[in-house]
Every structure is written in C-alpha cells, then in structure tokens.
Amino acid sequence: MKKNYKTKFHQRQYMLSKDFEIYYYEDNAPSAVKEHIHNYYEFYFFLEGDVSIMIENKLYPINVGDILLIPPNVKHYPIIHSHKTPYRRFVFWISTEYCNTLLSQSPDYVFLMQHACVKKEYIFHNDIFAFNIIQSKVFRLIEEMNGDRFGRNAQISICVNDLILHLNRIAHEKMYRKNYLEETSLYQGLLSYIEEHLDENLTLEQFAIKFYVSKYYISHIFKNNMGISLHQYITKKRLYACKNAICANMSITQAYLMFGFGDYSSFYRAFKKEFGISPKEFREIHITKETLSSLGT
Structure with missing residues (x-):
C-alpha cells in the first residue's frame, strides 16, 4: 500500500459522505480516543498493534485479522497497551441510509449488521488466508477512490458492495457451518x-x-434430520428389534420387555399399527414359513 493512501488520524466521529467512507490509519504514537458513539456502522479491520477495544463496558482483546463491527449508538473506544508496534487498521464507515438501500436489493447485504445489533456480537475472527482476501478488496476500493480512471464512481460502488457482501458471506458461512x-x-x-x-x-x-x-x-x-419425531423413531426401532427377536425364537413377552415396552397392550397396538398384524399372527406366520422351509417346500 502506497504511503499517500494512508490518512492522518482524526478524532472526527461523524461522516462527511452520505453513503460511506474508508480510511487507512497507521500511528506510531496514537493519541487516546474517548468513549463515543456514532449514527452509522463502523467496520474496523485490525492490521497491527497492541490494542484492545472497549465496547459497552466489555473489553475485547483483538488480534491481526480480526474485524469489529460497531452498530450505531454503541459505546466504544480503543485502549492502546503499548507503542512498540505501529497501530494499523482500516476503518470503514457505512451510513444507515446506504444499508437500507442495500437491504432493498437483498437482505444478504445486511446479515452481519443485523446479527451485531440483535446478538450483541461485535468481533469476528479470521485466519490469515481469509483476511488476505478481505485486505485485497479493501486495497482495491481505496486505490479506486484515490484514482481518476474512467468509470471511477461506478467501480467504487461495485467495490463497496462487493466488500460488504463478502463480509456478510464469510460471516454467515462460518456461523452456520459451526x-x-x-x-x-x-x-x-x-x-x-x-x-x-x-x-x-x-x-x-x-x-x-x-x-x-x-x-x-x-x-x-431430530425432526429436521429424520423427518419423524424422536418418540416415533424410538418406537420404530423397538418394534423392529422385537420383530427380529421373535424371528430368532424369543418369546413375545421376553421381546417386548427386553426392548422397552412396559406392557403388552401398548406393544400390541404399536406392533399392529406398524406391521398390520398382531405379534402372535406374525409369530405364527414366521413359524409356518420356517417349517415349510425346513421341509424344502
């Protein structure tokens, strides 16, 4: 990243643009920032430094690759623990109006914003490979904003939406994969x-x-995976276990008691409902088949 793409840090906590702003900060001796809120969404991409973030009176240690999302009206401020390494980060501001515009196109654009607001989860960890992809998208956006090529405004819009959608996608896939x-x-x-x-x-x-x-x-x-209730599944498993036991010449009484039926009447009703015949009828049919088989007929 070229040095002229870096921005001198300012304490301003309001947006100049109607839709979005992005900054690349690097401070060797950063000044303290007081607790504050703002009326827009703030993405914070941590690159380097010995820093934690206080959000709503809870301290969050952060590591390289972490992304923080601060919704509107959420109190926060950084805590610098040492100045041994530069404090480097990208800061990406998005107005609520722009989020609403994206929402009108697809709710996929604002999944992460809604998650942070509802679940009060503000920090999202990334491995080095995932974060490198995010960085490349941020770099491309900053380079485009600092350029003057044909189609600049259209390309900036594409880059912003692509970045936002990518952040939502990786967060959604990580959450729902887990x-x-x-x-x-x-x-x-x-x-x-x-x-x-x-x-x-x-x-x-x-x-x-x-x-x-x-x-x-x-x-x-269980119902989502099997398609039947847990109780129905257990009953079916017990009925088939009883059926196999009866085929192995176990008595009906021994079978239903062994596989969890407390009384014969409940076993009888369940067996007949499942197989269409009573346990005794099934046993007699099985014995007849065994006899005929042994006679070779």
Whole structure:
C-alpha cells in the first residue's frame, strides 16, 4: 500500500459522505480516543498493534485479522497497551441510509449488521488466508477512490458492495457451518445413544440431561434430520428389534420387555399399527414359513 493512501488520524466521529467512507490509519504514537458513539456502522479491520477495544463496558482483546463491527449508538473506544508496534487498521464507515438501500436489493447485504445489533456480537475472527482476501478488496476500493480512471464512481460502488457482501458471506458461512457441525454431532450422538440403550426408559428429559441441551432443541434437530419425531423413531426401532427377536425364537413377552415396552397392550397396538398384524399372527406366520422351509417346500 502506497504511503499517500494512508490518512492522518482524526478524532472526527461523524461522516462527511452520505453513503460511506474508508480510511487507512497507521500511528506510531496514537493519541487516546474517548468513549463515543456514532449514527452509522463502523467496520474496523485490525492490521497491527497492541490494542484492545472497549465496547459497552466489555473489553475485547483483538488480534491481526480480526474485524469489529460497531452498530450505531454503541459505546466504544480503543485502549492502546503499548507503542512498540505501529497501530494499523482500516476503518470503514457505512451510513444507515446506504444499508437500507442495500437491504432493498437483498437482505444478504445486511446479515452481519443485523446479527451485531440483535446478538450483541461485535468481533469476528479470521485466519490469515481469509483476511488476505478481505485486505485485497479493501486495497482495491481505496486505490479506486484515490484514482481518476474512467468509470471511477461506478467501480467504487461495485467495490463497496462487493466488500460488504463478502463480509456478510464469510460471516454467515462460518456461523452456520459451526451450527451445522454442532447439530450433526448432536443428531449422530442421539442415534448412537438410542441404539445402545434401546432397552431402557428413554425420554426427552433424559436426553436433555445427557447432551446438555433443551428437550425442545433435541426435538427440533431430530425432526429436521429424520423427518419423524424422536418418540416415533424410538418406537420404530423397538418394534423392529422385537420383530427380529421373535424371528430368532424369543418369546413375545421376553421381546417386548427386553426392548422397552412396559406392557403388552401398548406393544400390541404399536406392533399392529406398524406391521398390520398382531405379534402372535406374525409369530405364527414366521413359524409356518420356517417349517415349510425346513421341509424344502
């Protein structure tokens, strides 16, 4: 980045432009900044320095590659711990009016802004590869804003929207990839636990204690993945286990007691609903087939 693209730091906390502004700051002995708020969104791309950020009375340590998003009317200020390394960062301001314009085109443009406002999560970590891509997009925007090539204004608009959409995309994919992995892990854990404890009393309350999540969340995840309720799945697993046990010449009573049915009447109703015949009818059909098979007919 050329030195003339860097901006001398100023304490101004209001926008001169109607839509957006971007600055590249590097300070060897930065002056203190008081706690403040503003009426626009502020993206803060951390490049170098020994700095933390105080946001709404909570201290956030930051590392190279971190991005902070400060929504309007959120109190914040930086804390400089030492001057051993320069304090370098990009600061990108976007007006609420411009966000609303983007929102009218697609809600994908403002996912991150809405997330920060609702969830009160302001810091987003990136590895060096992801941050290098972000930096290249920021550099391109700054270079375009400092140039005078044909189509400058149109290209600036494209660069700004591309940067904003990219930030939203990587945040969304990271958040929902994490959720997907967590949900998949929970779902697979439920299947394994059911398989290993089919003979026990299995309840949503028991699963909630075992997996440290609410029973409502378990019901939701299981239904989304299996297409049937957890209770329906357990019943089906028990019925097929009983069916296989009966085929292996276990008595009906032993089978339904072994696989979690508390009484014969509930077992009978569930079995007939699933297979269309009673357990005794199924056993008789199976015995007949076995006899005929042994006779070679």
